[in-house]
Amino acid sequence: MENNLNKIICCIGAGYVGGPTMSVIAMNCPDCEVNVVDLNAERINAWNNKDLSKLPVFEPGLEKIIKKCRGKNLFFSTKIEENIAKADIIFISVNTPTKKNGVGAGYASDLKWIESSARQIAKFSKNHTIVIEKSTLPVKTAETIKTILTSSEQNNISAIDHKGQTFSIISNPEFLAEGSAINDLQNPDRVLIGGDDDDSINLISDIYKSWVNPEKIITTNLWSSELSKLVANAFLAQRISSINSISALCEATGANINEVAKAIGTDSRIGRKFLKSGPGFGGSCFKKDILNLVYLCRYYGLNEVADYWEQVVDINTWQQKRISSLVIRNLFGTLSNKKLAIFGFSFKANTNDTRESPSINISKNLLQEGAKLNFYDPKVCEKDILIEFNEKIYRNNVLVSDSALKAAQGADAILVLTEWEEFVDLDWKHIFEVMRKPAWVFDSRNCLDKQRLKDIGFKIWTLGTT
Numbered sequence: 001m002e003n004n005l006n007k008i009i010c011c012i013g014a015g016y017v018g019g020p021t022m023s024v025i026a027m028n029c030p031d032c033e034v035n036v037v038d039l040n041a042e043r044i045n046a047w048n049n050k051d052l053s054k055l056p057v058f059e060p061g062l063e064k065i066i067k068k069c070r071g072k073n074l075f076f077s078t079k080i081e082e083n084i085a086k087a088d089i090i091f092i093s094v095n096t097p098t099k100k101n102g103v104g105a106g107y108a109s110d111l112k113w114i115e116s117s118a119r120q121i122a123k124f125s126k127n128h129t130i131v132i133e134k135s136t137l138p139v140k141t142a143e144t145i146k147t148i149l150t151s152s153e154q155n156n157i158s159a160i161d162h163k164g165q166t167f168s169i170i171s172n173p174e175f176l177a178e179g180s181a182i183n184d185l186q187n188p189d190r191v192l193i194g195g196d197d198d199d200s201i202n203l204i205s206d207i208y209k210s211w212v213n214p215e216k217i218i219t220t221n222l223w224s225s226e227l228s229k230l231v232a233n234a235f236l237a238q239r240i241s242s243i244n245s246i247s248a249l250c251e252a253t254g255a256n257i258n259e260v261a262k263a264i265g266t267d268s269r270i271g272r273k274f275l276k277s278g279p280g281f282g283g284s285c286f287k288k289d290i291l292n293l294v295y296l297c298r299y300y301g302l303n304e305v306a307d308y309w310e311q312v313v314d315i316n317t318w319q320q321k322r323i324s325s326l327v328i329r330n331l332f333g334t335l336s337n338k339k340l341a342i343f344g345f346s347f348k349a350n351t352n353d354t355r356e357s358p359s360i361n362i363s364k365n366l367l368q369e370g371a372k373l374n375f376y377d378p379k380v381c382e383k384d385i386l387i388e389f390n391e392k393i394y395r396n397n398v399l400v401s402d403s404a405l406k407a408a409q410g411a412d413a414i415l416v417l418t419e420w421e422e423f424v425d426l427d428w429k430h431i432f433e434v435m436r437k438p439a440w441v442f443d444s445r446n447c448l449d450k451q452r453l454k455d456i457g458f459k460i461w462t463l464g465t466t
């Protein structure tokens with residue numbers, strides 16, 4: 001169904017959420033003009049690059065949409081002011097990492113980018129504007145945005161230009177997962193729209209109805225929508241920590257984690273998804289959202305609830321430590337002057353995003369034991385790997401290669417930390433030949449053919465199996 005909406009949409013933030021989400025909206029609503037703005041000029045230039053392999057976000061299916069819509073009804077620009085001014089609808093898709101300092105440090109989200117976006121909207125918008133929270137946010141952030149927007153007339157020296165400036169705040173959290181973002185956006189399980197202004201909710205629903213079955217559009221009040229996003233991510237992450245905790249028990253008892261996951265996952269009450277054990281969850285959302293939830297619970301004095309959810313993060317850290325420890329143990333208790341190849345640096349396959357990647361912590365644990373690491377990732381560039389190891393103690397012991405074979409040259413062990421499909425079909429025989437013996441493979445994603453590697457001569461450890 002195609003609606004004649006004829007709206008001008010602006011999205012502040014051209015990152016992993018803003019870029020793909022706006023591309024899919026532009027593709028499905030050809031009569032809307034979609035402007036994605038960002039203060040990072042380098043990022044905007046990359047979005048405008050003629051060479052589509054140089055887009056700042058790698059996401060299967062994205063290039064095709066950019067090719068179709070860019071320059072027609074989808075534009076990437078640093079002109080924040082003018083695009084806010086002409087927008088009917090503004091999505092805020094800026095980053096909201098965990099605070100490093102001050103009140104709530106280590107738990108609460110840093111809302112300084114949200115605040116600055118709201119201030120920009122207050123300053124430049126005209127007439128009636130629907131402001132949509134897209135970024136993952138702590139509950140009640142809409143209130144902060146509302147306060148900034150509604151106090152704008154008093155604070156704004158150019159308030160005269162803004163006569164009649166009115167706003168509706170809507171929460172429309174994103175549920176896309178990186179690596180499958182385009183499919184998730186195109187075929188969502190549900191679209192959640194929270195707010196208290198029916199006209200605005202209806203308009204945003206109409207946009208999604210251009211391609212989403214109306215039955216999948218859920219409307220709630222603002223706070224339910226904001227909280228649902230945190231809770232959805234907490235539940236998903238909880239499943240991963242649950243299965244990861246059992247992976248250790250499988251190794252101890254001789255059970256097989258894949259068999260256990262299958263056996264429990266076929267119970268329709270449990271379900272099959274998010275039961276793949278691995279080196280712990282990464283990505284920009286899970287840890288941040290759980291810590292936000294923990295912070296919120298503590299704020300309301302719900303300490304038992306906070307402790308319960310915090311365990312999900314604790315198990316995740318424990319799993320990463322556990323993997324580094326057993327690598328060290330198997331390599332005769334010392335990594336001093338040993339070379340290890342790390343296969344995979346993105347936090348999961350099919351993305352170039354490295355935020356909170358388990359590879360980072362596991363690698364640091366190994367470096368602290370004196371190892372020399374050589375990384376290979378099919379999509380993460382050298383700069384984005386090296387930036388994680390800037391400290392002096394790591395710098396001289398980290399190399400990045402442009403092939404798996406080169407990374408494995410002279411190595412004592414290979415650690416598979418991301419489940420990239422190409423790792424399965426590597427020339428493992430050749431890799432074995434260039435390694436020091438005994439040559440180890442530690443498969444933390446359970447993605448390789450264990451028997452084949454054993455037959456070649458590798459010593460192999462796979463997560464959750466014996």
Ligand code: UDX
Nearest residue numbers: 174175176177178274275276278281282283285347348
């Ligand atoms: C997540 C949510 O899935 C998405 O709905 C939300 O909008 C953002 O956060 P994302 O972080 O992009 O998406 O990827 P996801 O597929 O959820 O994976 C997160 C992490 O969990 C990855 O490190 C992945 O490897 C790990 N994971 C996932 C497992 O270890 N096992 C699984 O079974 C699933």
Ligand code: ADP
Nearest residue numbers: 013014015016017018038039040094095113117
């Ligand atoms: P996400 O995964 O949530 O999309 P990213 O970090 O990939 O997060 O993207 C967020 C983007 O928002 C960044 O490119 C950043 O430069 C941009 N940004 C942050 N604050 C502002 C702002 N006030 N105006 C414009 N862009 C902003």
